[in-house]
Amino acid sequence: MNRTLVLLIVFVLLGGGALIFYMNSGSGKSGVSTLGEDREFAVAEEEIHKIFIAQRTGERTTLTRNGDSWLYNGQYKAKPNAIENLLDAITRVRVRYKPADAAVENMIRSLATEGIKVEIYDRSDNLLKAYYVGGAPPDERGTYMILEGAEQPYVAEIPSWEGNLRFRYNLVGKHWRDETIFDFDMENIEKVSVEYPKQRNKSFRIEKEGERYAVNPFFETTTAIEKEVNQGTVEGYLVGFERFIAEGIESDNPGRDSISQLIPFSKITVEDNKGNVKSLSLFPIYPYDSGVDPKTGEVKEGTPIERYFADCSCGDFYLVQNRNTKKFLMSYDGFFK
Secondary structure: OOHHHHHHHHHHHHHHHHHHHHHHHOOOOOOOOOOOHHHOOOOOHHHOOEEEEEOOOOOEEEEEEEOOEEEEOOOEEEOHHHHHHHHHHHHHOEEEEOOOHHHHHHHHHHHHHHOEEEEEEOOOOOEEEEEEEOOOOOOOOOEEEEEOOOOOOEEEEEOOEOOOOHHHHOOOHHHHEOOEEEOOOHHHEEEEEEEOOOOHHHOEEEEEEOOEEEEEEOOOOOOOOOOOEOHHHHHHHHHHHHOEEOOEEOOOOOOHHHHHOOOOOEEEEEEEOOOOEEEEEEEEEOOOOOOEOOOOOOEOOOOOOOEEEEEEOOOOEEEEEHHHHHHHOOOHHHHEO
8 A cells, every 4th residue: 555545544534533523522511513413403394293382481382283273272273473483483493603602601591591492293292303492692683592402502593584583482371372253254154143232223134045145134123124135245244254353362351251241332143054153242442532421431422432342152352453343333224225
């Protein structure tokens, strides 16, 4: 073997040994490669079936894939926008940079005291990834993250997006829940009734009869209108039930019981051809500077309504905006040519 070949073999061996040492030494603390698994946070979306998030406050969140949607804690439909933001973070997160050694101790202390633990599972309930999400560096460009079992934290990011990723994981309770109230397919709606307890002659019922719709008074004491129903007006009205989203969920509102005992401004009921029925009772909320008599509670005519509390037959109590709700509050005589 000539001298050149010997030197080449020695060079390859020494180079390979140096590479192995570097990959195993990491920062000199964890013994995990800085080019290896302790830098891999992202998980492919098609692999994700369940996400578990634990807050230091004791709050626990479990999100489970359910066909095309997700369930929050196995009971409620999760808010699509919140899930979209979370999955975007889980699937695209990457290391932005390795912090200086002087910053590591404070980062680990912060992650230990206020970090959010995230566990990601596949359909067979196998753990795919577990890590902690912390705060942000002073410039807010990136987020402190560390894989479970590792000792080297990193500043992570989503490509082409600046900000603190923590907020995508940090929702709690009702803020994970879908706030959609009505999501009926217009073609499947069989009946709609709108009752105005204090304006009985404006109350009505809509019923599907073959390919057309009939509109009748809600109360028998109301004189029926002997005119042709404007089918386009009815169809345009029913489209509103395909997507109606609340401003917020108020099921834990301390005044819920007393509000629900009041006479509602209106009660809306929808039924589809599969027998699904949902009712919503609306209770007006007036602005603080409105014409409401503080002694009698009487409301001056023309006082604007900004929002409603909405008591749903599904068991939830919502806050809804008048501007989004008024499309349902038509009068009986508004459906005729």
